Amino acid sequence: MKQCIQCKSSFEVLPEDRQMLDQLSPDFGGQKYLVPDPTHCPDCRAGRRSAVVNEFHLYPSQCALCQGKTLSQYPPHSNMTVYCRECWHSDKWDSLSYGRDFDFSRSFFEQFHELKKNVPAQALSQQGTMINSEYTHLIGSCKNCYLIMHADFCENCYYSYGFKHNKYCVDGFYNLHSELCYDCVDVHKCYGLIASQDCVNSSDSAFLRDCVGVKDSFLCTGLRQKQYCFQNKQLTKEQYEQKMVGIDLGSHEQYQRFYQMLQEMQKGRVCKEYQGTNIQNSIGDHLNNCKDCYRCYDCEDVEAGRYVYQVVLGSKNVMDIYQYGTNLQASYECSISGENSYGILFGIECHMSSSNLLYCWYMESCHDCFGCVYMHHKRYCIFNKQYTKEEYERMVERIVEHMVETGEWGEFFPISVSPFGYNKTTAFMYYPLEKEEVLARGWKWDEYENPVVAKKTIPANRLPDNIKDIPDDILNWAIVCEITGQPFKITPQELSFYRDRSLPIPHLHPYQRHLNRFKRRNPRHLYPRQCAKCHAETQTTYSPDRPEVVYCEHCYLKNIY
Ligand SMILES: [Zn+2]
Ligand SMILES: [Zn+2]
Ligand SMILES: [Zn+2]
Structure with missing residues (x-):
């Protein structure tokens, strides 16, 4: 048993953990440099990895190269130099020009932090062909999307997280291959679902929980292959249609009432120990096609994963990863890394066929680099300075030995180097802390919000109850969130979605809705x-x-x- 140096709780480094660390420890010049046992418990390690990631808050900004307008993941007061995606990938600048020597009289992280503040970052993380989807982040190949994060191959989706292959889905959390779903969490191959959770192959229904192959049903839990069910009672088509007369989800009041009824119905339901299918020798939650996974969550097609969260599609021999996989192998302590990459140790956004990167922050298609930031297509670099292969290996050996002495070797980036306020990062969702606690730990807190420009402001509870009575003029108003008091606006595409689907105007700020959906899922704790x-x-x-x-x-x- 060890004591976590962050939260002081005791935790175990299991023999399987040690075995994995031995296997993942890097080799330089024929010598293996063992990664030591973790000093933080699994929760504090997960918190540290996700405290360097702002997934949901975007700010109007400007590309420092072409001066074009862009949105940025970095708030204006972070003083980061950001480039738009085109400029960042262009030859109009050179990340090597920021290179510096390693100073063996100082700590690694201190020097790394200085370097990182100077090198231009990409404003947003977007890949593939993006069409009319400026207001998105950590995304690839999407069209007509607005405020969706961690998404690929989506069209006309808004205010959502963890989306793949969806069309016209709004306010979702982990929707996959679905269409016309609203306010749904963990749905797969669904069509026309409203306010539902943990559903597969279901359609034209509302307020479902844990249903598979269910059609035309309302307020049901735990059904399999059913149609025309109302509050878990089997009805005939005619009886069902009769029941639905007078139900109008365009009314905010009715929507909320049914939502509360579902919460009550769910309480006594029978559920499986974990969510997911086809797992072998694995424990965790929301696992599909996983083998030999230990304390993993939201993973698909992962083999030999330990403390791995939100990793998908063919990842293997990985430990302590937050996002995203897609053939990530032999890697340890990474955030948002993957895409045919291997040998990434202590990395943030290291991806696109990268390999053997240590202590790097945002690297695309790079090999054999140490302590580098915001580079693409480079190899044998340290602190963004070019070395030959032989020089590189000699230097890395010396730096690792130096970091062993300073106690930095084996530690992920400290939260103090995060450019984001703790309350704006993913860590805050899973491990919420009070402002005073955050500041006392030497981390940042950020109360900045984008100004909302609107002619008029209306408290959410003063909105007309039914979408039918909402005038076009709502687009000129700012609505005041019922929980946070934060004003927000409705976009035209969103308004037509609510009207077409007869759904009420939301009373909560988009970020509060995101947090509420997140809270509908179980915690990452066994x-x-x-x-x-x-x-x-x-x-x-x-x-x-x-x-x-x-x-x-x-x-x-x-x-x-
Ligand atoms: Zn801890
Ligand atoms: Zn630019
Ligand atoms: Zn049993």
């Missing part, structure tokens, strides 16, 4: 709990004091499916 049927010991994200009835996978499949 609790020991007995199967309610066979009493086998399980590890589940349903804490023992929760009202749901939890079955082990075996009992669940035997009794429910």
